[in-house]
Amino acid sequence: DGALVEAVKTFQDYHGLAVDGVIGNNTLAEINVPIRQKLIQMELNMERRRWMPDFLGDTYVFVNLADQNLKLVKNGKTWHTTRVVVGKPYHATPVFSDEMTYVEINPYWNVPYSIATKEYLPKLRQNPNALSAQNIRVFSGEQEVAPTQIAWNSYSGSNFPFKLRQDPGGRNALGRIKFMFPNQFNIYIHDTPSKTLFDRAQRDFSHGCIRVSDPFALGDVLLSDQGYDRSRLEAIRDAGARKVVKLKEPVQVHLTYLTAWMNKDGSTHFRRDIYDRDEVLLKALARAMTENL
Structure with missing residues (x-):
């Protein structure tokens, strides 16, 4: 009934669950x-x-x-x-x-080194323009470098010298x-x-x-x-x-x-x-x- 539904919702709120009044698997697990x-x-x-x-x-x-x-x-x-x-x-x-x-x-957004090497470098090896649609540019020191001019297969997590930066937007x-x-x-x-x-x-x-x-x-x-x-x-x-x-x-x-x-x-x-x-x-x-x- 309504009182039970409201009690379940209060319980869910107190446990950081979706507050829907339904005793699903997550709610039942917390009750137990x-x-x-x-x-x-x-x-x-x-x-x-x-x-x-x-x-x-x-x-x-x-x-x-x-x-x-x-x-x-x-x-x-x-x-x-x-x-x-x-x-x-x-x-x-x-x-x-x-x-x-x-x-x-x-x-x-200055892309953290771990994300640049673990997530983005494999994409750049497949397609040097893979990050262009996300407005992510490549820098060597303070100088911007065209991603198509880089031999991405020559680099790994141990020798990656570039910085990746995403423009505002x-x-x-x-x-x-x-x-x-x-x-x-x-x-x-x-x-x-x-x-x-x-x-x-x-x-x-x-x-x-x-x-x-x-x-x-x-x-x-x-x-x-x-x-x-x-x-x-x-x-x-x-x-x-x-x-x-x-x-x-x-x-x-x-x-x-x-x-x-x-x-x-x-x-x-x-x-x-x-x-x-x-x-x-x-x-x-x-x-x-x-x-x-």
């Missing part, structure tokens, strides 16, 4: 998780939270990789929440904190805006042309960076007090030229991995351990406890 396992999961995430600073910043961006959601908090109040796509298990997004310092509209892999917090992992938050992935309950599809739904709404919340509201950001986007906007004050960014947590309203939430980190942490804590006896 023993309470002892959920208690252990809560203990593990209390440990993870203990590792984080007590004060996250006056203004900060908080991304829970297991939840695949982002929130922006100002003075203890959540101003913006949105869905994100995170790294697939093979390209798991790391956990760390850093400072966002600038936003780039109509960015170039609607097909750019970073979309039309990116949010930069320079870090050793080369991870950042950005737009994407692949909008349909945000409709999925499980969203681990990227190479490690964080793709954000409706990024110009996020830009509005971050930059409107600097005179860059959504309409101005979109006008810059539509003009097509690359533009860098520095933040007046750096914003803390926290990439976290919490598979269980409690909200302020008392609701307890659980998420799939997409990177299989719970078991690793459980073994590490058990080993530490044994060593301290």
Whole structure:
């Protein structure tokens, strides 16, 4: 009946499932998780939270990789929440904190070396013009090189000397805006042309960076007090030229991995351990406890 359907929807929401009120395989699997396992999961995430600073910043961006959601908090109040796509298990997004310092509209995409050699080089061996339709250009140092003039079969992952760069535009892999917090992992938050992935309950599809739904709404919340509201950001986007906007004050960014947590309203939430980190942490804590006896 209606009450049962609503109860199932609430359960699905608390477990990061598709909220449809239907007890399918994924919902049934979560219903059948023993309470002892959920208690252990809560203990593990209390440990993870203990590792984080007590004060996250006056203004900060908080991304829970297991939840695949982002929130922006100002003075203890959540101003913006949105869905994100995170790294697939093979390209798991790391956990760390850093400072966002600038936003780039109509960015170039400098193709990472691993993607250039593992994914694009085989295509270029087959067809030197394979990337032209994606507006990806080839550079040797600072000099652009025609892809048809390169003997691609002479190169591999060990001696690839070129840089691949995608021009700004609607097909750019970073979309039309990116949010930069320079870090050793080369991870950042950005737009994407692949909008349909945000409709999925499980969203681990990227190479490690964080793709954000409706990024110009996020830009509005971050930059409107600097005179860059959504309409101005979109006008810059539509003009097509690359533009860098520095933040007046750096914003803390926290990439976290919490598979269980409690909200302020008392609701307890659980998420799939997409990177299989719970078991690793459980073994590490058990080993530490044994060593301290």
